[in-house]
Amino acid sequence: MSKRVTTQVSAGEIAQQYKYIEILRDYNQKRVSDAGKPVKYNIETFGCQMNENDSERLSGMLSEMGYSESAKRAESDLIIFNTCCVRENAEQKVYGHLGALKKLKENNPELVIAICGCMMQQPEVVEHIKKVYRHVDIVFGTHNLYKFPELLNTAVESRQTVIDVWDSTGSIAENMPITRKDNLKAWVTVMYGCNNFCSYCIVPYVRGRERSRSMEDIKNEVVRLAMEGCKEITLLGQNVNSYGKDLEGGYTFAGLLRELNTVDGIERIRFMTSHPKDLSDELIYAMRDCEKVCEHLHLPVQAGSTRILDEMNRRYTKEQYLELVEKIKTHIPGIALSTDIIVGFPGETEEDFSETLDIVAKARFDMAYTFLYSKRTGTPAAKNPDQVSEEVKKERFDRLLALQNSISREINDELLGKEAEVLVEGLSKSSKTTYTGRTRENKIVNFKGSPELTGKLVKIKIDTIQTWSLLGKLI
Structure with missing residues (x-):
């Protein structure tokens, strides 16, 4: 089987989107002239840093179209929800907010409402929105974000609902506008998608297969950020350790870190997220050697029981994870570790949970992001009949939190006077x-x-x- 190679969206397609940006800019200039007030947009972002970065790209396009950002929905001419589907409560929040927009739409028929992001990659969600939330004007997913100017122009011209969700893409769009939320620190997405298919996770289904940006494009973006006064970058990917596997030329994430370490003006480099099964010695050495790479690593363990890790399809054991932690701490003394842990994965017994408490005690994380298992339709774990009760999950969650908080405090106490x-x-x-x-x-x-x-x-x-x-x- 030949290696799947990531390609870029053609310059012609990108140029076409800039034409739509120009059309909408002219349209908005007339609106401003007629109304005597700016046209405004509001974006609400749910979920991870990847979504935050996507929203910055939408903001960049809208700014080029002549929109001004507003923190208030009620005074906005365009409202966008950029959604997440990793946990059920995030989805329910979106539906609640969508319902609240119906009154705004009735009071202002010119209001354009768009919804995008990971939730939209689920066909049943799109069908639900079509039936229940008919005041939504534009629905699009994660793969065609760069086509937003075209979709918005179509919605404005036709006054019809525009739905454009792609199943998958092997291409990456470069050279679209972006407006950063922070001038000092910046998200830099280095790759999209995930190939791991952890049994609880919906991400590979909604973000698609792994696609790496070229090292040249990433470095050019970081150089521009440095010239604009940015001091710290955080490199983003569902699994940054897989960076370069879909590119010709033998690129690796460790190599990318070493290259970005040479960019003048950037003081600090961070990254997330790392999958333990792919964290190589080469990457550990790059973290050790590159003076701009910070002594902090987010390394999700998810569970302490090897049996549960196998059920999760994580492809490492408890022992392997602890050996990796030991190696990291040996080569990078003083490094801070953070992690993700899921409590109450289907079939988790009290013995399994005690293994999670044990790995937390041994790894001594500086911080842990802890979650109750949330069933995601379409994932293997959701079909497991051995679901853990909410009562048991919450009781275990509290015990885990108490242990982690005590460890975090002990680690921080050592900093007193330093x-x-x-x-x-x-x-x-x-x-x-x-x-x-x-x-x-x-x-x-x-x-x-x-x-x-x-x-x-x-x-x-x-x-x-x-x-x-x-x-x-x-x-």
């Missing part, structure tokens, strides 16, 4: 004099500062440990 390098992000949301930033290990630090420190690397002496953050003084 000095830390902090990238200053700006004012804390809760104060007009307290500034906030993160250490290389991704710890939040608050301190008294001044505006000119924003964007700078400063030394802070930690003098107070709090549950989720640290307090300190400028040195």
Whole structure:
């Protein structure tokens, strides 16, 4: 079987989208002139950082079309929901918000409502929206985001519902506009999709197979970010360790890190998410050797029981995971580890759960994102008849949280009196004099500062440990 090679959307197709952007810009300029007020858009993003980055791309297109961003739905001329389907509660939130938009549409028939993202890759969801939420104007998925200008233009011209969801794509669209939410830190997507098919996860079905961007395009984006004053980048992918496997030329994620480490102006490099089965020695050495790559690794374990890991199709054992953690800590002393853990996977026994508590105690994660198992239609785990009750799941969840919180506190307590390098992000949301930033290990630090420190690397002496953050003084 020959290797599947990722291709790029043609320059002609991208140029076509810019023509639609121009048409809509002219249309909006007339609207502004006639109404004497700006046309506004509102985007609500559900889910992961990949969705956040996709929303930045939608914002970039809309800005080029002459829209201004608004935080208020009621004053917007265009509302977009960028959806997530990893957990059921995210889907239910979207439906609730969609229902609330019906009144806005009745009061303003010119309002355009669009819904996109992972939920739309599920045919039953699209059918439900068509039947129940007829006030929605545009429905599109994860694979044709770059075609949004064309879809919007069609909806505006026809005043008909536009539905355009692709089953899959092997192409990547480059050179579309983007508006960053943050001038200091930026998401940079390096690959899309996933080939792992963990038995609980819907992502491969809605995001498609793995597709890597070219190293040249990624580096060019990072160089532009550096020139615009960005100091920190976070490289995104469903499994960044698989980067380059679909490209000709033997590219690897470790090689990408080493290349981006040479970009002047970028101070810090982070990445997520890493699959333990693919975390190579080469990557560990690159993290160790590249001075801009931060000492923080998000390494989802999902469960501590080898039996459950096998049921999850994770393709590593508890012992292999702990050996990997030991290797990482040996080569990168002081590294902070975070993880994801699912509680109550189908068939999980009390003995299985005790293995999860054991791996948490041994790995000593700085932070764990813990979730109750959520059944996702279309995944193998959803068909497992041995579902764990909500009561048992919640009781186990509380025990896991208590253990992890105590470990997190113990690790943070060791920082008392120590000095830390902090990238200053700006004012804390809760104060007009307290500034906030993160250490290389991704710890939040608050301190008294001044505006000119924003964007700078400063030394802070930690003098107070709090549950989720640290307090300190400028040195």
